[in-house]
Amino acid sequence: MGLALRDERVDVQPEASPGASTMALARAAAGGDSAATGQLLRLLAPRLSRVVRAVLGGHHPDVDDAFQQSLIGLVQALPAFRGDCEPIGYATIIAVRTALAMRKRSRIEQSRREDDVETDATPEPRRSQSDEVAANRRKEVMRELLDLLPPEQSEALAMRIVLGWSIKEIATHSNAPLNTVRSRLRLAKEALKSKIEANADLVAALEVTS
């Protein structure tokens, strides 16, 4: 399914829901209330869709699958939800993990299928004056890096950069000590640094110099 198709269908934007009612819905859903579950999915869907698209990239062929698997994953995880955090954070973690897993799997499958194909077959814009093109290029570099990092690091980096979460928020949602999160981020950023520095053209395109 192409991006154009996805973009055509969207002309309905659910309104934001107050946190309290979302929490009430989540608690009811965790208790097995199917109507509440449906309502919760409807409420969280726009956010989860954005998260999945951000992690995977809007053009990724598995965007829809990842989004739907995120919703399914949320349904599966709801019985464990105790209401000690915001449901949106709980759901977002699931979406990030699902999207990261799907990216990695997709990359593996693609490498199996295209062993003989040049890796630069995907057209990537170089040196553009367009901010949007440059931003897309940066995001794609980030997504490629997420494929290569160990899961804990890629998750922490995605939460940090894609979701814009603070270290404390990452620690809270991933149930890891603050210093562990710091360490994961430091390692991930070192990998990011290496990736940038290894590509002179990229450095120029990204307008970053060491």
Add this chain to the structure above:
Amino acid sequence: MSADVVSSLRVLDLHPEELLERDALGELDDTERARLQAHLDRCATCRFERQLRADFEDEIDADHLPMAPIGLVADVLARVSGPSLAGNTREGEAEDESDVAALPSPLAPRAPRSSARRRAVRAVWLLSAAALVLLAGGAAAAIGLGRHTSLPELLGYAPRVSAPAAMATSIPAPKAHMVTAAVPAPIETIAPVETPAVAATAEAPTLLARPHREPGPQELFDAETIARRHGDYARVFALHRELDQRFPRSRETQVSRATVGHLLLDRGDPAAALTDFDSYLAGGSGNLGEEAMVGRATALDRLGRTTEASVAWRALVAAFPDTPYAAHARARVETLTGD
């Protein structure tokens, strides 16, 4: 240790994460801003991160960005609850015996798995969903649930996902600080993999041994779901038409109307979508009634039938006052009527 070395270590190992966070929130004072800038001048990684955070911020938080993919949500609601919950009552067709109530659903009471027939008619996709539940609960043994052998024929190709061939990828659920007693078990996602040829071969004798019979609504619905996941929309519509013609009042057909309606809407055919939404709503209430009403109003909107669209949006809010689409509905009414 020289000052240069210390400086280098700071750049490499001590990225000022807190300053970056507060910078993103616009909370830095002049001194902090100067400290951050001094670091950024030397650290390409943090400059890159800062740019990236701004890039992704637009994608994640902006209100104007992607709207609810309601068709996909409806599809998931149908899947997780199954036609037995998502649909309506149905009349007593012969295929009523196909047990949609046995669909694995985390929202419904777990059905006893005593009936071989129940095990035999489940969709490949839903089987995967069942695996999610069962594996998460440590009941991996239940993976042996079968899939209907006529599915490849219905699909016209090998299913993309099949439980026996599936590769499980562990996606841990959020851990928990929010879970006091039971840490949520890992969610096992069944990776879409091509069904190995050997799997089809192994089933061949069974296929040959069974007398041919027409697929029932459950099989058609399952095949439609899988075809949709493959993006084979021609097949989806063909199976939907067959469902509609042969089993117009089955629960599967009802669910199919809602999900295919949204698919038609997505593909730029609001007229056909409207027909499906009208059919769904004419069949009485169901779990997808809200989605069907949103879809109907959207279809009327796109067809330029403004008066009817306005009525439809109002009806949505009247029927579902708490719908997350209420704001959009009110806005549309206001626009359409000039109120």
